[in-house]
Amino acid sequence: MYLQNGLTSSSFTTTSQNCGIMSGVVLYKKVAIAQIDSKVGDFEGNAAKIIDFSTLAEKKGAEIVVFPEFSLCGYPPEDLLFYTKFITDSKNIQNTLLCELKKHVPNLHVFFGNIAEQKNDNRIIQNALFEALNGEIVRKYTKRDLPNYGVFDEQRYFTADSSQDFRLENSANVAVAICEDIWNGIPLDVQKSDEVIIVINASPFSVLKFNQRVQTTKNLANEYNLPVVYANLVGAQDELVFDGGSFILDENAEVVSICPKFIEKLALEHDITEHTDELLDIYSACVSGLRAYAFNNGFHAAVLGLSGGIDSALVATMAVDAIADVVGIAMPSVYSSSSSLADAASLANNLGIKYIEQPLGDIFNAYTSLDSNFTSNIALENIQARIRGNFLMSYANSNSGCLVLATGNKSELAVGYSTVYGDAIGGFAPIKDVYKTKVWELAKRRNELSFRDLKKLGFKGSVNPIPTNSITKPPSAELKPGQLDSDTLPDYTELDAKLEQHIENYAQVDEHIMKMVKNAEWKRRQYPIGPKITTRSFGKDFRMPITQSTCR
């Protein structure tokens, strides 16, 4: 792409015929976005990736390449930042990176993110952007606005102090900012000669967030009448999914390039990625979060219980799309219907995964014959779920490298409709931030994807995997005869609307719903982590006390 001072840059191209002189002004350099997946603490890996993408960018004709926020150390490192060695390592790898960049791409302006020490004191640190050129740092810019809300704790770690920022003469004619800096109207340092604004980001996914980023960045382009390059991180780290979707606006605030979401990409060419709908984005975010968690923690396979219901069907499908090697275990009790078992088997068959049937049988009977201290109705309902949990953990203990998945959805977690140490076990919970009504929608949307769609999205599963019956039948925990969710809970359409109001919009709703949410907090604290999908997920976003004399 050519970013032209005062002129529309409508193309993002590797050809050079538009580069040159216009109105007596030297037009600006070609900018490439390197939308990479940096991993927290993987300094060598991240540096290697920066070198590779930089080399490729130059080969493709770029003069500037832009990496995301904290691309060298990964985001968010959280309390690792309190360890001196982490800071020292980040500094050392940066020196190595500079040498390598000098060797391979001496003339390329490489913008990347890393930790900076303020006053050479490794206890006072900053979230910084560096511009490397010919083995030197020609610009250091530190984040001005440190987000400390939602999932962010940046004021716990970083200092905002621009007194040691600098910009040398041979730096590129661009202005810069880091993520939050552009969201609250803080004035940027823009010099007269600057021809573009570069913003590096580690902006986590949530529903509609992409649109907000574009709108915020449009406001910026309009304010300064400059093109804006918005480079976002991609991949996932624990509960945060970084959806990428980096983009470029021209100085009229028109989108001239959008990177695809959820994959690494060197964006050099004019490229407006196909629009993806909200449901597909949510589904992809769950898959991304799961894939990153599994691979970055050394799991090559996943195991989960298949009940024949919609939640486990959707999670199994996500798992196949993310990691391929999946084991589904159906664990019928005396209350499981034969149609549930058939739906579970049919799903496994559709997905082509290993399928095991392991009835609770004797073990459940042994529990029922304990004395009355252990055998109330509610104890015997829960024990079924807990035996299943034990089976799954025993499977994982007996088959190394196998990650146990929890299949709970946000509606269940909100009201506590789950058995702690039963269906609530696992290392990762792919749909914990997806409301039940949305679970059905995602299942339908996934079933619509063509073979071509799957290939493009990098999903490893099959077409139309989820049995219709799992989508259409009324939900049930099947822990007692004829049990239905609707015996205990309001209709999910109504419930989800109220939960969203209460959780995401901080509103008051029916007292009994708020009370269920409050009373389930202790269980949620012990639930596996899972990807943030909504504006307020049950994770770093949701810091509610367990003990509280209120229903708010």
Add this chain to the structure above:
Amino acid sequence: MYLQNGLTSSSFTTTSQNCGIMSGVVLYKKVAIAQIDSKVGDFEGNAAKIIDFSTLAEKKGAEIVVFPEFSLCGYPPEDLLFYTKFITDSKNIQNTLLCELKKHVPNLHVFFGNIAEQKNDNRIIQNALFEALNGEIVRKYTKRDLPNYGVFDEQRYFTADSSQDFRLENSANVAVAICEDIWNGIPLDVQKSDEVIIVINASPFSVLKFNQRVQTTKNLANEYNLPVVYANLVGAQDELVFDGGSFILDENAEVVSICPKFIEKLALEHDITEHTDELLDIYSACVSGLRAYAFNNGFHAAVLGLSGGIDSALVATMAVDAIADVVGIAMPSVYSSSSSLADAASLANNLGIKYIEQPLGDIFNAYTSLDSNFTSNIALENIQARIRGNFLMSYANSNSGCLVLATGNKSELAVGYSTVYGDAIGGFAPIKDVYKTKVWELAKRRNELSFRDLKKLGFKGSVNPIPTNSITKPPSAELKPGQLDSDTLPDYTELDAKLEQHIENYAQVDEHIMKMVKNAEWKRRQYPIGPKITTRSFGKDFRMPITQSTCR
């Protein structure tokens, strides 16, 4: 106490003969500290307590009474602060409180803490101190320094902006500060006529914290040559224990009064509480945290597994001291030694608690006969712990109001030496922040307490309850024949020293220890909460990523 301008105030007395004129100066009013246990969101209860203690303080001759930080709304309310109704309720109850104080104690200066709205916008809030007199607020002071480290997230919620603070002419001649305000050398607003500095606090317990508070406050007294009244919260909220220990320094920075720790107290009289040692403070903090969690969440009893080992013996004793009604369940497997069972029974007998023996028996056998997908050695070790977890949950499900206690210690949690969904289950974990070596010390210290000690401390248990054998025998999980902790772990003295270095001092230690700590993070996330004891506990203090390509 009489706080005399420029004169040593050596007594904290209700008699009035020292009140009057000295060197032509009217000496200052009598100050009482109301060290109360406020509960998060219990507006009515907290207000009633403030009225009662104020009435009593006046009856005893006080002219000023000082309540802790956030005494009206409780501390910390966390994300409840994002709910408009919580803010509105805190404002409404304050109006009610003012009316009641006017009715009962019109002439008393009442200093308390509550939420303040900045510019009448309930989204911009502050952590405030109010001075009430005759039904009016005569002073509003908002916290200047918002802690955002360790367990604190105050910059997530509050704004520091003193522009709307005020102090009317009829306010008391005292300067004020809130907690963190005095820790970092920020200058206080002290007027020439001020005769004392009042600091309201919600300062959580950790080892040696009391000494730090006194030292910090001494520095303040010396800097301003004024007496200082340090009023601290008491009680506990989730993982934070507020140990009280409020105190008064004279203008020579000498301690002239110390409130007892861990109990509510109206301190009017000259009263230097007996010194308590570090071990006793730690033990009391665990008991306080457990008691508050149980009672404030509606539990009247606790249940836990008794293995005969030191961890469960200590937790059982704490539980009896905190809530009296405790059930101990011994759940022997084929690998449990008969001496372990004898130690468990002996402990239960010493404590006078309900004791149940429920062998794993048939249930464990049923698991062993499953196919090889579920029966690796490690699976069969863990399943024993998981069956025990199931028993405990079934007991709680069958006996309502019964809280399940986890008995894991900090050393185990650090290295992951526990079975997730097995011994790691429960609603509260009293010793999760106590290293194993300290567990032994606490057990010995508890065994030393006399009947008189127990009574004074408000503990409900018996004298010398923990069997010597539980203290002296080598620790073992007893999940396979002849198993000892020392087969897998270094000697605990060595291990604990290294863990403390790594966790609390952010130091590098042996690679294999750091790796164990890192790999256990996913399990710690699912562990029950428990009281913070050390400077960095596994809770809000410890925000380490699960996924990280590093051993730090």
